Each structure stands twice: as structure tokens, then as C-alpha cells.
Amino acid sequence: MRFRFLIPAAALLLLTACGNADTQTIDTLIAQQSEADASSAAPNSDAPAPTVPVPDSANGEYDVDLTTLESNMVYAQVYDMVTNTDNYKGKRIRVRGTFNYYQNPDTKREYFAVLVNDATACCAQGIEFVLPDSYKYPDDYPEQGTPIEVIGLYSVYTEDDQPFVELQNASMTVLP
């Protein structure tokens, strides 16, 4: 009988795993990327690489520079950024990953994101970014899965009462 108190105490335990944050859009992007990876042919290497100007602050002044971290650290840091949003609001972020695009079939709203995989490549975290309005998809964007670097201001917006993270006033560079 003396052991019974262990069970309710243990029931308090909480664990985290992939996909338990409010990252529905990113989840959708990841799922689409998985399907694209499985079905697409080789990328069109003849397509011209989009040229988006690098911002003036590209000489090293970032509040959070993810390009200097190893892949596990990048994944964990991005996870932290999408779960502990208050710590990053207004900060200038620099991140490298792969380009992904999604359009909501109901609202027709377009979402652009940079995805970062963990070391096992089974989990991915992503951050949406917003380029200036003059950039139109697909002409001014690379193919999905293309390595890119994005710099932008961290902000949080609400959609369907859910908070989502995005990099505003962003710039994008297609990596070789």
C-alpha cells in the first residue's frame, strides 16, 4: 500500500516530442516537403537563382545567428524560438535551411518558410518569413528544398486563435 502514492505523483510527468507545439503550418510544410522529396525528379538546375538583396546588417550584427551553430543546436534553438516566443520578439534572426512554400487552399494565403532538420533528419522545425510585397511566387522564389539563408525580424502573429512565428522585413539569399 505504501507504494501507491508513486502513481499519482508520476502522472504529473510531462514530456515533449516532435510536433507538439503550435506549428500546424510548419507541419503541413514538412509533410508537403516529404511528399515532394519522394515524388519529385531532379531539381531544375537551369532555372535562374533568385536574387534577393542581402540586408545592410549582413556584416555580422544579429541578435540570434543560427548559422554558427551545429545542426542539433540549430534545431533545438529554432524549437525554442517557436515555443518561447516572448524571448525573441523584435530580435534580428539569421537562419539557414531549406525553402518551403504552402498555400492554404481555403484562404489562398501563401506561407514561405525556412526549414531546419535535426541530426537524424526525421524532425524538422521551421520559421515562416515574409519578403517585401514586390516578390511573387514562384518567379522570385527558389524551388522548394533549395538551401537558403533568411534574415528578418522575429515576430508573432495570430491565426485562428493560434500564435505563429514569422520573420518580418526578411531578406532571402539562395545558397550555392
Added chain:
Amino acid sequence: MNNLAKLADYFVNYPFVRYAFVVGLLIALCASLLGVTLVLKRFSFIGDGLSHVAFGAMAVAAVTGLTNKMIIVLPVTVLSAILLLRTGQNTKIKGDAAVAMISVGALAVGYMLMNVFPSSSNISGDVCSTLFGSTSILTLRKSDVALCVVMAVIVILMFLLFYHKIFAVTFDESFAQASGIPANGYNLLIAVITSMIIVLAMNLVGSLLISALIIFPALSAMRLFRSFRSVIICSAVISVICAGAGIILSILFSTPVGSTIVVADMVVFFLFSLIARCKGGSKA
């Protein structure tokens, strides 16, 4: 920047790295304590079986949309552990067959549920993370760490408080019962603690690798030491060092955290086996 400086920088500036160390080392310590008992009771594979049960329960919790999956995961895992450890000897399906049956059954049901009723678009990521741990140890929140600390303290206290009784039940259950020790009660305690460790360790190494965390340190210690106490102490030291080394290496070299810890445990096991052979052979 050399690796040590980089590690120091991560430790100081990234809270999730500190969280990973605290939780990882505590889980490793708890797993090693029970590992010796489970290995000696010939229940080495029970960790694997229970972790698959936990995986299945987690899938059920995900399908039902529970925010706190532990409401389902922990009771189901504890119940399975009790069934396997306490009543296994009195049932028609005994020991290893019962473990294997529950293990693969839960795994299959869990995977099927996750596919038939997907709770997120990233099913492969969810499955991979749950089975192999992935980097989930690096994505803990402060509340997770606090709860893990509480659970670890409970496990360690239980083990220390009932050390002599667990010792008696581990080596000769019949004799312990004849001596007035409620062996069934202590088997229940071992089952509950084992379940708690399994559920905790899913975050560190994932479902498929939990067994390694439980058995490798104990087996390594048994290469060189003979007494219960010395094996447990050595096992705890090995487990904590390997978990720490595994986390550090995986952060610095971007390898999967769980696998790196298990490989570190394997290296120590082979090293200890070699030393034991050189010293003239140790039986375990």
C-alpha cells in the same frame, strides 16, 4: 573556437543545453540503479517491452488529443510492468514470451493508430522522435525539467530507502518471502519504478534504445565488480559519465543524442570486458 570553449558557451547561453544535461544525467542515474536489479532478475529485456508499451500508449494519447500524454502513458506502462514483473510467473504465457508479445503488440498498435488517426502532418517525425529520441532531450521546457527532477528524486529515494529489501528480493525472492519480506510488494515497487524510468528515458534515448540505458552500465560494472553495492555504484558512475559524454558529443558533432549515449555505453562495456579478461576473467 575549440570544442571546450564552444561547449562552455552553449552551456552558459542556451538554457535548453543545461536542461538536457540535468535531465539526461538524472535519467541515466535512475536507469542504472534499477538496471542491476533487472539484469540480475533476468528481466533485461523488460525495458524494451515497456518502452514499446509506452510508445503505444503515447499513440493512443496523441489520437485522443490529450495535451498531457502522461495521463495515459504512465498508468498503462505501470500496469504493464506490474503484469509482467509480478504475475508473469503465474500465467500461462511466461517471462520472455509475455514481454515479447506485449512489446510487439503495443508497438504495432501504436504505429497503426498514429497512421490511421494522424495527430499531426509530420507522422514520420513523430514516430522517429518517439522511437529514437532524436533531439527531444534538447527541446525540454523548464516545467519538464522540474518534473523530471521530482521523479528522479522519488526514484532515488525509493531505491535508497528500500535498498536492503530490493537486494533480498533480487537475489532470492523465495527466501525473502520466507523471511517475512513482502516480496510481491517489492516486486510491485520495482515495476512502478521501472515504468517511471522508462517513461522518463523516452525523452533521452527514445523507446527503442531504453534497454541499452538500463543494461549496459550494469553489465559493464559486473565485468569488474562482484558485490551488489559496488556493482550499483560503478554502474551509476558509468551511466552518468556515458550520458554526459553522449550529450556533449552529440551537441558538438551533430550526432543523434540517444544513439551517441548508447554507443558510449557500448564502448565502456567492451573496455571493461577487456580489462576483466586481462585481469584474469570476471564472471557475470
